[in-house]
Amino acid sequence: MLEIDDLRVSFPLERGMLYAVRGLDLTVRAGERLGVVGESGSGKSVSAAAIARMVPAPGRISSGHIRFDGSDVIGLPERDLRRLRGGQIGMIPQSPQTSMNPVITIEAHFQEALALHLGLSKAQSSDRTIELLRSVGIPDPGSRMRGYQHQLSGGMRQRVMIALAIACEPRLLIADEPTTALDVTIQAQILELFDRLVAESDLASILITHNLGIVAGHCDRVVVMYAGKVMETATVAELFARPSHPYTLGLLRCVPRLTAARTRTFATIPGSPPRVTEDAPGCPFAPRCDRVTAQCRTETPELLRIGARADGSGFASGEHSVACWHPVEFGEVA
Amino acid sequence: MGGLVDQSVPDVSAEAAVPTRATTPMLEVKDLVVHYETRGPGALFGRSQTVHAVDGIDFALQTNETLALVGESGCGKSTTGRAALMLERPTSGQVRFEGQDLATLPRRQLTAMRRHLQMVFQDPIGSLNARHTVGYAIAEPLLVHNLRPRGQRADRVTELLELVGLPADAADRYPYEFSGGQCQRIGIARALAAEPQFIVLDEPVSALDVSIQAQILQLLTDLQTRLGLSYLFIAHDLAVVGQMSDRVAVMYLGQIVEIAARDSLYTGPMHPYTQALFSAVPEPSVGADRQTVVVSGEVPSPVDPPAGCRFHTRCPMAQEVCAVEPPTLRDVGSDHQVACHFAEDAVQANPFGLHLEG
DSSP states (O other), X not given: OEEEEEEEEEEEOSSSEEEEEEEEEEEEOTTOEEEEEOOTTSSHHHHHHHHTTOOOTTOEEEEXXXXXXXXXXXXXXXXXXXXXXXXXXXXXXXXXXXXXXXTSOHHHHHHHHHHHHHOOOHHHHHHHHHHHHHHTTOSSHHHHTTSOGGGSOHHHHHHHHHHHHHTTOOSEEEEESTTTTXXXXXXXXXXXXXXXXXXXXXXXXXXXXXXXXXXXXXXXEEEEEETTEEEEEEEHHHHHHSOOSHHHHHHHHHSOOTTSOOOSOOOOOOSOOOOOOSOOSSOTTGGGOTTOOHHHHHSOOOOEEOOSOTTSOOSOSSOOEEOOSSOOOTTTOO | OOTTOOTTTHHHHHHHTHXXXXXXXXXXXXXXXXXXXXXXXXXXXXXXXXXXXXXXXXXXXXXXXXXXXXXXXXXXXXXXXXXXXXXXXXXXXXXXXXXXXXGGSOHHHHHHHGGGEEEEOSOTTTTSOTTSOHHHHHHHHHHHTTOSOHHHXXXXXXXXXXXXXOOGGXXXXXXXXXXXXXXXXXXXXXXXXXXXXXXXXXXXXXXXXXXXXHHHHHHHHHHHHHHTOEEEEEESOHHHHHHHOSXXXXXXXXXXXXXXXXXXXXXXXXXXXXXXXXXXSOOSSOOSOOOOOOOOSOOOOTTSOOSSSTTTTTOTTOOGGGGTSOOOOEEEETTEEEOOTTHHHHHHHOTTOOOOOO
């Protein structure tokens, strides 16, 4: 349904260029829940924005193809793009507060979207708004919708944003860190809601997050990004059971576990995620990697499917690819 | 306090009072209350309202110990941390540092005392003055407390930079030249400059990337061992808290609902709210039985907290008594206290499908 091919996005700086996304390949099938994980500067949010051609200025898509339902998003005129955004593609932002207009009612947000995409009249859209707000668990939706965003709590606001994102029956839902600003119990509520809606309407979804725990519980497949590139992609079960990229393995080890005993030692990855201002060859993780060789610094590893395993278990589930010259073999680490 | 006072002096008073010190915790908070007056909706004519940020909490912190305050936004954990340093004047209650009540201390003495009490903030970059060099930021506490002769300050800055894992030449640079993780190291160096005994760490890693988080947690752990520091660790991330704390206090709407030794809490949380918090943490592993139950509802307003147990409006275990009778902390094990009428039942019923085996 969604196919991204060699996408590149860059931001001109005062001096030089920031390469945010450097050759992203990605597919999402109907009904699939894709997770995109990465740290700050990995390009995960910019990639999500690029899908609906919403890369913030002065950034621009410098090359690549994005096909949604067979049509090329990059070539679409502005008029058709508006039909796509909020219509075929629903977006859930990280901070609902800055994504809603503070001086118009909640109802008016829905009215605008429903009129543009579905051609609903005022009366029709009122009914539909009440129905939508009820479906995301807003109590007393009839009176709530006449209020403003500031009258809602953070969790309720995010519920409204989800209702708005699904209002026009999209086929793809993109959520960019939808729960990062929320408390953990509210986060759990929102993710439960997200899962229910995706399952009910057979939507495809892309969940952008830095939280590996959220990916584990709420996605089918996962893409790990670093410095604007995909380091590894696999089904969620496969990735957590057999991380292949040293970066993925490092990340998994860095996350503190709730059930782990206290040890006073923390697995760390030395250094910090880079700001890519030079699109040089080589693996971007090389400076922080404990398996680095001369080859890693000069030649860019391609994202390749993992083949037969050393332990004879045959091919990976067909979904596991890694961009690394020295991937972690299965069974190599406990 | 003059230029002659150096870091060995404060210990003299401590030694003089050895008999009491041995039994007195380093920090003791008793019946702490912090209320704010605000105007309600309609700024001009709105009635004045009282926000019950912290509503009567007690805890003690021993030397070289880490106590965590954990809870969701609005539970009062940060206000408690600020009140422990007198950055927030308590409405009532006591904050005793080595037996002395900071709330009644005259201003001058409090300022002198502050040297021993420091804070590391959540926003590593925002908490540093962008116009000051890193060296100045770190040396400032030395100037304020007049701790080192002018000629030795640069050496002390170098020493502190090394202590937090930064190169000596960082001193001449500005905060914007550093990443978030490096800025947090600078913030820690600044907090350590005056050789404090007690540091409030207010969400010190929640703004950082996962790989950087681990580095900072390791640094804080090593510094504690090396310098014998005591931490009040304020955080919302239970997994991080579990790796950093000796004891943990869980807060809800301005009150402590459960306080226990780390292992006791992490293997057997007894308050339904603690159980709800634990079950809401997304664990980074793919397991078969992840069927947890999500707690419903949201935290009520601290302007008008519910009567009785403050969690009763969201609690699946709640009975009539919970809406009337506020539960007080009671002993349920060695170094484990819980404020719930039905804690034992909650352990049996496991209302959130909690599963804490590693």
